Amino acid sequence: MLTVDFRRFPVRPGDHVLDLGCGGGRHAFEVYRRGANVVAFDLDPAELGPVTGMFGAMREAGEAGSPASDAGRPAGATAISGDAAAMPFGDGTFDRVIAAEVLEHILDDQRAMNELARVLRPGGLAAITVPSWLPERICWALSTEYHEVPGGHVRIYTRVELEAKLARAGLRVGWRHYAHGLHSPYWWLKCAVGVHDDKHSLVSAYHRVLVWDIMRKPAATRLAEQALNPLIGKSLVVYAVKPVGRHGDR
Numbered sequence: 001m002l003t004v005d006f007r008r009f010p011v012r013p014g015d016h017v018l019d020l021g022c023g024g025g026r027h028a029f030e031v032y033r034r035g036a037n038v039v040a041f042d043l044d045p046a047e048l049g050p051v052t053g054m055f056g057a058m059r060e061a062g063e064a065g066s067p068a069s070d071a072g073r074p075a076g077a078t079a080i081s082g083d084a085a086a087m088p089f090g091d092g093t094f095d096r097v098i099a100a101e102v103l104e105h106i107l108d109d110q111r112a113m114n115e116l117a118r119v120l121r122p123g124g125l126a127a128i129t130v131p132s133w134l135p136e137r138i139c140w141a142l143s144t145e146y147h148e149v150p151g152g153h154v155r156i157y158t159r160v161e162l163e164a165k166l167a168r169a170g171l172r173v174g175w176r177h178y179a180h181g182l183h184s185p186y187w188w189l190k191c192a193v194g195v196h197d198d199k200h201s202l203v204s205a206y207h208r209v210l211v212w213d214i215m216r217k218p219a220a221t222r223l224a225e226q227a228l229n230p231l232i233g234k235s236l237v238v239y240a241v242k243p244v245g246r247h248g249d250r
Contacts, residue, residue: 001214002030003100003179003235004127011036013065013075015095020084020116021102025051028077031096032058035065037076039094041087044151048079055079084112092121100129101235103162104153113169122244126171129237130157135184142191159236171240178233181225186210187234 004027011017013035019028022040028051031038040051055077058064065075082088084099085108097120099112106112120126131139136156139146147153163173186206193200198207213221 001180002026003129003237004098005177005179005237006030006034008175008177008239009096009098009125009127011096016093017096017098018089018094018119020087020097020099020112021105022051022079023047023101025054025079027098027100029054029058031098032064032075032077035075036096038078039089040077040079041082041084042079043081043083045081048081052079085115087115087119089119091118092124093119095121095124097124097126099126101131103128104130104155104157105151107154109155110165110168113165113171117166117169117171117242120171120242122242124242126166126240126242127237128162128166128240129179129235130162132178132184132233132236133158135187135232135234138184139187139191142188143195145195146187146191157236159238162236162238166238166240170242172243173238173240175239177237178229178235179237180234181228181232182210182213182221183234184228184232 011031011034015031015036017031017036017038019025019031019038019040022028022042024047025040028038028040032055040048042048064077080088084102084106097116099116103109103112116126131153133156136153140156159176166173186203189203189206190197193203197203
């Protein structure tokens with residue numbers, strides 16, 4: 001399930017893309033399929049073993065895209081563990097940076113955003129997603145277990161706060177939208193009955209609906225989610241560019 005809309009965030013064959021806080025690697029896999037050279041970056045080394053394994057499986061299955069400019073050679077993919085607030089990459093290394101559902105976990109989020117902007121080349125694009133304010137407030141109100149865990153969420157962003165911090169890092173926000181409106185009620189149910197009680201009948205039934213929707217993409221639920229996204233979309237998605245020129249080069 002992708003949160004970033006690749007119609008708004010074009011990735012071309014041969015682009016160098018950083019998936020910051022990659023987790024299970026869902027966005028890294030997508031840009032790899034598109035022929036990008038991708039770095040999946042995460043603080044938790046345990047997350048990266050399966051990601052590396054999937055990269056290998058994609059190569060063997062022929063699912064890794066081929067850069068158009070590289071005579072059919074497959075795109076590159078690697079997984080690296082490290083700190084988002086002190087990344088081991090040079091200035092302007094990446095054409096694209098994705099930071100999906102990670103900034104809400106980082107204590108010094110401004111420093112992480114500064115680093116994100118530093119490693120992005122002038123003229124490059126970033127896609128940043130965080131939990132939306134209203135659905136997240138409801139989750140926090142229903143359950144302390146939802147966020148008061150090691151590595152859990154440490155803040156709830158408003159759109160204005162997120163965009164102000166990105167601007168402070170030197171990025172210019174261009175577009176924004178909300179995603180996964182059907183998923184917010186699922187998380188509210190989990191928070192109400194117990195975050196880890198996946199066998200609860202209501203949670204289990206709703207989860208089956210979500211899996212069916214992801215697999216089948218029926219028109220009715222796609223239209224329903226489009227209507228719900230501006231109201232209760234689980235994720236806020238912001239797209240930003242690093243300006244070219246003296247003030248944009250960091």
